[in-house]
Amino acid sequence: MSIKDNWQAVIGLEIHVETKTKAKMFCHCLASHFQAKPNTNVCPVCLGLPGAMPYPNIKALEKALTIAKILNCRINTVSRFERKHYFYPDLPKSYQLTQYLYPIGYQGKLRVDGNDYYITRVHQEEDTAKLKHEVVEGKKVSLVDFNRSGVPLVEIVTEPTFTTSEQVVKFLKQLQKILRFNQVSDCDMEKGSMRLEANVSVKNKNQTQLPDYKVELKNINSFRFLKEAIDYEIERQVKLLAFGKLISQETRGYNSKLKRTFSQRHKEAAHDYRYLLEPDIPHLFLSPEVIKAGSRFKDYDQVKKEWQAKGWPADVVEVLLTRADQIKWWQELDKAVPTRVAKAKLGHFLVKNKSRYYLKDIGKLIADYAKEQETVTDTKMIRQTIKQVIKDNPKAVVDWQAGKQQVIYFLLGQVRYKLGNLDVKSVIKEIKQQIDKN
Amino acid sequence: MRLSEIRQLTRSLSTWRQAVANGRLDVKDFSQSLTDYLAKLQAKTQAYITILPENKIRQQIEAAIKADKPLLGWPVSMKDVFITKEIKTTAGAAVLKDYLPSYSSTVYQRLVSAGGSLVAKTNCDAWGFGGSTENSDFYSSKNPYDLERVPGGSSGGSAVSVASGAVGFDIGEDTGGSIRQPAAFCGVIGFKPTYGSISRYGAIAFSSSLDTIGLFGRQIEDVIEVFNLVKGVDGFDATVYPSQTPTKITSSQQLTKIKIGYLPELFEGVDPQIKDYFDKLKVFYESELKAEFIEIKLPHFSYGLAVYYILAPAEASSNLGRYDGVRFGQGRQFFGDEAIRRVLLGTFALASGYYDAYYLKALKVRRLIYQDFIKAFNQVESILLPVTLGQAFKLGQNTQDPIKMYLEDSFTIPISLAGLPAISFPVGLSDQGLPLGLQFAGRHFNESTLAGLVKVWQSFSKFNQKYPNHVD
Numbered sequence: 035m036s037i038k039d040n041w042q043a044v045i046g047l048e049i050h051v052e053t054k055t056k057a058k059m060f061c062h063c064l065a066s067h068f069q070a071k072p073n074t075n076v077c078p079v080c081l082g083l084p085g086a087m088p089y090p091n092i093k094a095l096e097k098a099l100t101i102a103k104i105l106n107c108r109i110n111t112v113s114r115f116e117r118k119h120y121f122y123p124d125l126p127k128s129y130q131l132t133q134y135l136y137p138i139g140y141q142g143k144l145r146v147d148g149n150d151y152y153i154t155r156v157h158q159e160e161d162t163a164k165l166k167h168e169v170v171e172g173k174k175v176s177l178v179d180f181n182r183s184g185v186p187l188v189e190i191v192t193e194p195t196f197t198t199s200e201q202v203v204k205f206l207k208q209l210q211k212i213l214r215f216n217q218v219s220d221c222d223m224e225k226g227s228m229r230l231e232a233n234v235s236v237k238n239k240n241q242t243q244l245p246d247y248k249v250e251l252k253n254i255n256s257f258r259f260l261k262e263a264i265d266y267e268i269e270r271q272v273k274l275l276a277f278g279k280l281i282s283q284e285t286r287g288y289n290s291k292l293k294r295t296f297s298q299r300h301k302e303a304a305h306d307y308r309y310l311l312e313p314d315i316p317h318l319f320l321s322p323e324v325i326k327a328g329s330r331f332k333d334y335d336q337v338k339k340e341w342q343a344k345g346w347p348a349d350v351v352e353v354l355l356t357r358a359d360q361i362k363w364w365q366e367l368d369k370a371v372p373t374r375v376a377k378a379k380l381g382h383f384l385v386k387n388k389s390r391y392y393l394k395d396i397g398k399l400i401a402d403y404a405k406e407q408e409t410v411t412d413t414k415m416i417r418q419t420i421k422q423v424i425k426d427n428p429k430a431v432v433d434w435q436a437g438k439q440q441v442i443y444f445l446l447g448q449v450r451y452k453l454g455n456l457d458v459k460s461v462i463k464e465i466k467q468q469i470d471k472n
Numbered sequence: 473m474r475l476s477e478i479r480q481l482t483r484s485l486s487t488w489r490q491a492v493a494n495g496r497l498d499v500k501d502f503s504q505s506l507t508d509y510l511a512k513l514q515a516k517t518q519a520y521i522t523i524l525p526e527n528k529i530r531q532q533i534e535a536a537i538k539a540d541k542p543l544l545g546w547p548v549s550m551k552d553v554f555i556t557k558e559i560k561t562t563a564g565a566a567v568l569k570d571y572l573p574s575y576s577s578t579v580y581q582r583l584v585s586a587g588g589s590l591v592a593k594t595n596c597d598a599w600g601f602g603g604s605t606e607n608s609d610f611y612s613s614k615n616p617y618d619l620e621r622v623p624g625g626s627s628g629g630s631a632v633s634v635a636s637g638a639v640g641f642d643i644g645e646d647t648g649g650s651i652r653q654p655a656a657f658c659g660v661i662g663f664k665p666t667y668g669s670i671s672r673y674g675a676i677a678f679s680s681s682l683d684t685i686g687l688f689g690r691q692i693e694d695v696i697e698v699f700n701l702v703k704g705v706d707g708f709d710a711t712v713y714p715s716q717t718p719t720k721i722t723s724s725q726q727l728t729k730i731k732i733g734y735l736p737e738l739f740e741g742v743d744p745q746i747k748d749y750f751d752k753l754k755v756f757y758e759s760e761l762k763a764e765f766i767e768i769k770l771p772h773f774s775y776g777l778a779v780y781y782i783l784a785p786a787e788a789s790s791n792l793g794r795y796d797g798v799r800f801g802q803g804r805q806f807f808g809d810e811a812i813r814r815v816l817l818g819t820f821a822l823a824s825g826y827y828d829a830y831y832l833k834a835l836k837v838r839r840l841i842y843q844d845f846i847k848a849f850n851q852v853e854s855i856l857l858p859v860t861l862g863q864a865f866k867l868g869q870n871t872q873d874p875i876k877m878y879l880e881d882s883f884t885i886p887i888s889l890a891g892l893p894a895i896s897f898p899v900g901l902s903d904q905g906l907p908l909g910l911q912f913a914g915r916h917f918n919e920s921t922l923a924g925l926v927k928v929w930q931s932f933s934k935f936n937q938k939y940p941n942h943v944d
Contacts, residue, residue: 062707078574078575083555083573083575083800084794084795085553085554085577085676087673087680119790119793128793308819308823308824310786310790310822313681313711314672314709314710314711316711
């Protein structure tokens with residue numbers, strides 16, 4: 035029995051996703067900021083200039099509502115925003131607008147692989163500007179790009195509902211799939227549209243209450259690294275606790291090269307954000323239309339099952355059906371490909387040639403597929419090809435003559451490689467005849 | 473052009489329009505004379521922070537007349553809290569001493585498209601913190617009726633500008649009385665509409681849940697006309713009420729037998745001359761409109777001041793966080809004493825551990841004050857009440873005692889907390905020749921009734937034709 039057996043990890047997540055909207059959360063600037071020229075999508079509002087005021091983007095709230103619905107949350111149909119105060123160069127107003135008292139969703143859960151994982155809250159907020167630390171003309175400087183300032187951001191906070199890093203990753207992958215499927219967010223970690231933080235602590239297996247500390251793992255931008263970081267952290271904490279040491283409340287980062295977490299910042303007292311009800315935004319009563327639009331989403335697992343039931347192989351569906359707006363195309367395709375066998379074959383053909391046919395002209399896809407499926411019947415050409423193959427593989431002939439029967443299939447493969455689909459029986463007969471002639 | 477001729481043109485929009493229509497307006501002569509007068513006025517009263525050059529004034533008037541805009545280039549001043557693109561905007565604060573904005577406030581944009589000519593931006597208490605302009609980081613303005621006295625504040629320069637006849641009207645901002653009190657001290661109309669009437673986009677924020685853009689004017693008809701030109705949704709201020717219709721001044725026939733509420737206890741501790749004028753007006757309205765004066769109760773009225781000095785600094789402490797001197801303006805060491813005082817007050821009120829006891833409690837009492845008014849308005853259509861404790865006080869008289877200064881706002885603040893419209897208007901002069909005012913407060917979005925009541929008094933008293941004699 036290892037010391038690990040006495041301990042259990044308690045893990046909660048804080049996930050930020052940038053939702054896909056045209057405009058920013060509180061102004062009319064474009065929300066897309068990836069690789070845009072710095073400070074081009076900005077205005078007095080997202081620059082925090084004197085006199086500027088927030089004007090809420092209802093479309094963004096609709097997306098936040100969708101996330102809350104996907105996570106089976108209870109919904110606050112009246113939205114309010116609070117100012118969360120802190121000073122940082124990426125926060126031009128000196129406060130971030132967020133939903134503190136009235137998150138759009140609360141008390142939710144998501145079922146993944148038969149396990150329910152519990153959600154504390156889903157709330158709307160705004161992204162900060164982006165800091166870039168660079169050397170300009172030999173001087174170290176920090177530059178601020180406000181393109182990201184005010185981009186709609188939704189924070190999902192889970193309960194301490196996970197006990198292993200595997201559960202965490204499964205949950206996150208599923209969440210990513212669903213959000214992408216419903217086009218709520220790109221959830222692209224490289225572009226920063228999905229950001230992960232995990233709170234990890236460890237308790238004695240018999241202990242019922244939660245540990246009185248937590249270690250926050252921050253700035254980790256892939257599922258793999260998060261898993262590694264959590265595993266490392268659990269081990270580190272178990273070791274400390276096993277030796278009777280106390281673990282300090284802190285924020286840690288992850289060094290993926292050294293494969294270890296490292297301390298970034300110790301939390302002294304809880305930060306006082308001086309939450310203030312945003313007086314510049316009145317109560318937002320989400321209209322029935324907004325609620326209806328925001329509640330429209332597809333259950334990814336359900337959709338996957340439906341398409342499997344129609345006869346499409348699981349791996350094909352998994353790879354190709356990634357967004358709800360693709361379903362229409364699938365329905366067209368489904369009508370055109372009636373049998374289960376054909377669906378399997380065409381499905382795999384489609385996976386292989388995704389860029390050429392996927393979500394494009396179905397007629398052309400089927401025609402090209404059929405062409406490939408056609409059996410080559412030109413006997414003269416078959417005969418010549420066999421001749422050539424035998425000529426190219428003298429060792430095979432020797433083997434055949436030595437009685438190695440299976441060599442025939444090797445030669446068949448070579449012929450098929452050159453010609454495509456063939457009537458196997460007649461070709462084998464032909465190969466045998468030609469080989470015996472040698 | 474003589475001063476009397478300038479004043480003739482700024483007195484009312486109709487005289488200005490007539491002069492333009494008859495071709496009697498010599499724009500060049502007018503702009504030059506006005507520029508001279510503004511300089512003279514500035515020397516005497518320090519009402520302005522920025523005065524636009526003569527050619528800029530002339531160009532605006534010419535362009536507006538040429539384009540036949542509704543205001544035909546009528547001169548206007550604005551409190552220096554409104555962002556004006558490429559025209560210095562300071563909010564009376566040293567932190568923004570040389571700040572040149574890159575955009576324009578909605579109210580300024582609307583004014584320009586309506587053909588108003590911005591001639592000057594007026595002095596005010598820094599960030600709107602004060603009631604005398606003595607908290608301006610630049611200089612105090614002076615009352616044109618007595619240069620040793622304050623014009624009131626925070627929109628003090630604006631009141632001087634209109635009282636002296638330099639402009640047709642002025643755009644000010646009233647958070648707890650910042651339009652109504654200086655209007656009363658300087659003998660002009662101070663119009664604070666319902667919260668959420670005019671977009672605050674581009675108005676440097678003091679206390680966002682109270683800040684209300686309004687007007688100073690000489691006669692009520694013009695005030696309402698301009699109000700109609702600048703109010704309504706703009707897609708930038710989410711607190712603007714969406715379905716506003718043009719405000720019409722209620723006629724005296726429609727006001728017959730109007731029920732007007734009053735609170736006798738408010739006059740305790742107020743200059744008896746103000747009570748005398750109140751009595752005079754009571755008799756006037758009773759005879760003129762057969763008005764019925766009804767004593768009402770507003771049980772939480774007296775808590776207004778306490779509530780205000782929690783909520784307003786709390787919001788101000790948040791609104792001023794952006795002035796770090798990094799991206800624009802000067803650093804935090806340039807904040808004046810009153811700004812520091814209010815930021816500290818507000819930060820304290822919002823701190824965890826004190827939040828419930830102060831901020832949250834204040835929000836609840838604010839609600840009670842609001843409900844008191846709503847109840848009262850079941851009984852009466854309007855309330856007539858004092859604006860100030862007395863006539864304009866002397867410069868320096870209250871500066872050492874912030875609490876005494878705060879008390880000056882006792883009658884204006886509860887109305888602001890309830891978001892109600894109110895019009896402060898001149899009722900006469902004190903025995904020392906200084907203007908005194910009273911205010912009508914009304915139901916939300918019922919500016920019409922208040923304007924009607926003021927108009928009846930204006931027609932009788934001709935207060936719109938009076939000018940101070942210290943700025944000739």
